[in-house]
Amino acid sequence: MIPIDGHPILTAATMRAAEQAHGNLSALMAQAGAGVATAARRLAGASEVLVLCGPGNNGGDGYVAAVELHVAGHPVRVAAATEPRTDLARAARARWTGPVEPLATARPAPILIDALFGTGLSRPLDAVHAMHFHRLAAAARLTIAVDLPSGVTTDDGRVLTEPPRCHLTLALGAVKPSHLLQPAARYAGHVRLIDLGLSPASVATVIARPAFRDPGPDTHKYSRGMVALVGGAMPGASELASIAALRAGAGYVLHLGDGTGPPHALVRRPWSAGALTDPRIGAVVIGPGLGRDDTARDRLATALASGRPLVIDGDALHLLDADAPRSAQTILTPHAGEIDALFGKSTASKIDRARVAAARADVVVIFKGPDTVIAAPDSRVTVSADASDWLSAAGTGDVLAGATGAMLASGLPPFEAATAAVWLHREAARLCGRSFIADDLVGALSRVR
Ligand SMILES: NC(=O)C1=CN([C@@H]2O[C@H](COP(=O)(O)OP(=O)(O)OC[C@H]3O[C@@H](n4cnc5c(N)ncnc54)[C@H](OP(=O)(O)O)[C@@H]3O)[C@@H](O)[C@H]2O)[C@@H](O)CC1
Ligand SMILES: Nc1ncnc2c1ncn2[C@@H]1O[C@H](COP(=O)(O)OP(=O)(O)O)[C@@H](O)[C@H]1O
Ligand SMILES: [K+]
Numbered sequence: 001m002i003p004i005d006g007h008p009i010l011t012a013a014t015m016r017a018a019e020q021a022h023g024n025l026s027a028l029m030a031q032a033g034a035g036v037a038t039a040a041r042r043l044a045g046a047s048e049v050l051v052l053c054g055p056g057n058n059g060g061d062g063y064v065a066a067v068e069l070h071v072a073g074h075p076v077r078v079a080a081a082t083e084p085r086t087d088l089a090r091a092a093r094a095r096w097t098g099p100v101e102p103l104a105t106a107r108p109a110p111i112l113i114d115a116l117f118g119t120g121l122s123r124p125l126d127a128v129h130a131m132h133f134h135r136l137a138a139a140a141r142l143t144i145a146v147d148l149p150s151g152v153t154t155d156d157g158r159v160l161t162e163p164p165r166c167h168l169t170l171a172l173g174a175v176k177p178s179h180l181l182q183p184a185a186r187y188a189g190h191v192r193l194i195d196l197g198l199s200p201a202s203v204a205t206v207i208a209r210p211a212f213r214d215p216g217p218d219t220h221k222y223s224r225g226m227v228a229l230v231g232g233a234m235p236g237a238s239e240l241a242s243i244a245a246l247r248a249g250a251g252y253v254l255h256l257g258d259g260t261g262p263p264h265a266l267v268r269r270p271w272s273a274g275a276l277t278d279p280r281i282g283a284v285v286i287g288p289g290l291g292r293d294d295t296a297r298d299r300l301a302t303a304l305a306s307g308r309p310l311v312i313d314g315d316a317l318h319l320l321d322a323d324a325p326r327s328a329q330t331i332l333t334p335h336a337g338e339i340d341a342l343f344g345k346s347t348a349s350k351i352d353r354a355r356v357a358a359a360r361a362d363v364v365v366i367f368k369g370p371d372t373v374i375a376a377p378d379s380r381v382t383v384s385a386d387a388s389d390w391l392s393a394a395g396t397g398d399v400l401a402g403a404t405g406a407m408l409a410s411g412l413p414p415f416e417a418a419t420a421a422v423w424l425h426r427e428a429a430r431l432c433g434r435s436f437i438a439d440d441l442v443g444a445l446s447r448v449r
Contacts, residue, residue: 050113079106111140114166133151146170281308323360366404
């Protein structure tokens, strides 16, 4: 049971390929079931465990876990609605010598293990089965999902049948997109990986603590990163982004626009056509509070022509031509509405949408939300989940844009800069607790650094 940070994300198909390449499916199931049993024993204390087993190999994992728990002397019962249908699951079922209770009449237990369906779920659950799943979970103190909460798809975060909210999901062999993507992810609870030694390769990974560029003895303010924030109609938003850039670690932040007042560390200058010609500028952030009028259009055109690395957010995303050729490293930070507006609506998974957008616009995309997907034009993807829901407040996106500018100006390549900023933003939100405002989040960036 290991934390998932930095681990590859695999789809059902790539998981099956990894399984085939391994060759010994029976050994994999034995390992998976043993891993589930170990985790359950660690968390259950002396409490009885009830394992719900489905017809496929997810159910097979459940039977193996039940046998392992029994052998270890742990009180365990099994319930199922249908007989196993795969050879592996049948073999695992045959080794379970206790009774198999019908799902509809199964007595609850304090610890519930959901081994109904995993990566093979192909349609909604039978309504009566789903009802009993919910009944047993409601009566349990702890619900542990094997591989995935039964009812969610594997690859795109969709929910076919609403499962109970599990406390823990044990991802078998690899993390899957639905462990991270909403709405499915909310049913998984904490996600931990059971390593099956498959070492699958993937261009998609779970976000991990980044390697920040910390200052050293030779550092000066410009080498640490100079960020220019292009202001506009609503100076509050660009100021928030400016202060975020400072607190995320930029050595020098230039706010180009109206507005006065603290912090004194912020260098304020009015906007001018030549404002972005300073060769020391390592990143330009444009969009927070920019407005969408002709002035905004002119400023965006100047930023795009400047050749400086760019972070394009908020209003600027509404003025941008996604298909125009790029003259500089560029990071876009759209939320779902902005992705729809820029690239058109789509029912594809958030990972695929971010990847397609990045390739089409030749940029790094930070597709924001409760699950944030960062994609590069070369197909690399990293996904950040478990962000505080309290981030759903005005101005938190401006903070992310400023932090992204600081990371880009520090010299990190765009994909790494975007990843570092998203991680920093998420951790800052964690430190803020509940009911914080964007200004608090800015302060917390320093504490995370
Ligand atoms: N990959 C690996 O490395 C490892 C994988 N392992 C485990 O294997 C799991 C995948 O197993 P799996 O492919 O047998 O699929 P699983 O999710 O058990 O169910 C599919 C079965 O249910 C059926 N069915 C589908 N939907 C249904 C519905 N709504 N209502 C009713 N029936 C429905 C479907 O039949 P269908 O009718 O669609 O043909 C099929 O019979 C994976 O999650 C992990 O736990 C580990 O053991 C070891 C390493
Ligand atoms: N429910 C949520 N849980 C976690 N993070 C969220 C949630 N809703 C929004 N966020 C994050 O909060 C920020 C909101 O940005 P955005 O929508 O641009 O707001 P604004 O433009 O008002 O600053 C993004 O970083 C997004 O990922
Ligand atoms: K399951």
